[in-house]
Amino acid sequence: MxxxxxxxxxxxxxxxxxxxxxxxxxxxxxxxxxxxxxxxxxxxxxxxxxxxxxxxxxxxxxxxxxxxxxxxxxxxxxxxxxxxxxxxxKGDPFDISRNEFRVSGSNRCAVLKVKHEFKDFIYWSFVTLVLLFSAGLAIGIHSTEWMIAYIFLIFFHFYILEQRFFCTHCPYYAMSENKVRCMMNWSWPKYFRSRSYPPGKFDLAVTTLGFLVVIFFPLSWLLKEPFLLGAYLVSISIFLLTIWRYECCRCIYFGCPFNKVSAEVRKEFEGQKRFECEFGED
Ligand code: SF4
Ligand code: SF4
Known part of the structure; x- marks a missing residue:
């Protein structure tokens, strides 16, 4: 590695x-x-x-x-x-003929993550805050008003728009009771009812548009602060690569376009509902 x-x-x-x-x-x-x-x-x-x-x-x-x-x-x-x-x-640990050790019945990842915990939220908050802080600081250096607008935009996108059009179709959202409890959002009230079917094209279009606005909004200020621009780009890359490599392959939100769980594992999970978090808690 x-x-x-x-x-x-x-x-x-x-x-x-x-x-x-x-x-x-x-x-x-x-x-x-x-x-x-x-x-x-x-x-x-x-x-x-x-x-x-x-x-x-x-x-x-x-x-x-x-x-x-x-x-x-x-x-x-x-x-x-x-x-x-x-x-x-399985024998001598130094006689490894495969690239990855796999528990029987699993594909690339050993298990699915059926429930998120507070420590998952802490990790992802840390990654997200690094990203948002670089952007917020770059805007704040030049304009306090626009920084406030940016904070408002972040809350509006992640807690209203995304929750309504994307999260309502997510099993982690459905499993949460009165407040959302997932790796990205913890204790925010659930304003919308769950929808137990995959998001439609319109839902995905609105969510994607919201993301693009959030990502590109601070760019004009970041271009004036090369160091913060670098930090912003690196933290976005870390965010996307880490989630893609380690989370999308064990996520039970099968309706998400980025989900990488194999059809075989998904079928078994949906049929038997018996997968549990393997490797203990992380
Ligand atoms: S894990 Fe599910 S509920 Fe949480 S932010 Fe992602 S889509 Fe929304
Ligand atoms: S598949 Fe990946 S991007 Fe989609 S909700 Fe799950 S972890 Fe997030």
């Missing part, structure tokens, strides 16, 4: 890490992290971006990588016990 294509200089060492190896790893990470701090203190904006980037990196790896990594002996590995024992039953 991190060093694809890099030549192997050292031989494989299966088994636990020695205390010496752990110390070297920690020292290496800290020195890489702290090395530029002296220069970063001269520019608070860059320092903030640096700390947030590392935060995003660690949060994402911890959430999506450590939970399904087969380096079980690594101290931060979070793979659940069932996955470890199931994997070990």
């Amino acid at each position: 991190m060093f694809s294509g890099v030549p192997k200089i050292f031989k494989d060492r299966p088994g636990f890490h020695t205390p010496f190896e752990k110390i070297i790893i920690v020292l290496g990470v800290f020195s890489v992290f702290l090395f530029p701090v002296y220069w970063l203190f001269r520019d608070p904006l860059l320092l903030g971006a640096y700390v947030i980037s590392w935060g995003l990196f660690f949060f994402t790896v911890w959430r999506y990588g450590c939970i399904r990594c087969i380096n079980f002996e690594f101290p931060v590995n979070r793979a659940p016990a069932e996955m470890r024992s199931d994997f070990k039953k």
Whole structure:
């Protein structure tokens, strides 16, 4: 995942890490992290971006990588016990003939995410706030009025327009009682009734249009602030790539055009309603 294509200089060492190896790893990470701090203190904006980037990196790896990594002996590995024992039953962990370990009956992702939790919301709020903060700051530097208009637009799009035309067709929305409880929205009142059928073309058109307006609205101000423009583009890319790679393949909103759950898994889920979150909670 991190060093694809890099030549192997050292031989494989299966088994636990020695205390010496752990110390070297920690020292290496800290020195890489702290090395530029002296220069970063001269520019608070860059320092903030640096700390947030590392935060995003660690949060994402911890959430999506450590939970399904087969380096079980690594101290931060979070793979659940069932996955470890199931994997070990299949033989030597260094004799891997497939690209990804799969639990029987599953496709690319091991399971579907049938319910979101507050920690899912925390992660996605963090990613979203980085994105919105860069845009809001760029607008706010030049015009307070337009920044207020932007905040209003964000709330209008995500909590009214999207909720009405897109979320009402989503199972996570339907499963929430009085307040929405999903990875993107937590505790916002449900204004609209659920619609247990896929969104139509009109729903998708309105939602897409709203998204495009939200994304392009701050561009004229961002173009005057190249650093914030870069932060905005990078955070949008991280948002889209992470959701596409890790969420769309286990999402039960099958009516969403981005859903990547295979027909086979979907059929089984819809027929039996017995999938549960695998790999424990993340
Ligand atoms: S997960 Fe469902 S309810 Fe939540 S924001 Fe996405 S579409 Fe809306
Ligand atoms: S399929 Fe992907 S984009 Fe669509 S609702 Fe699910 S996670 Fe979001």
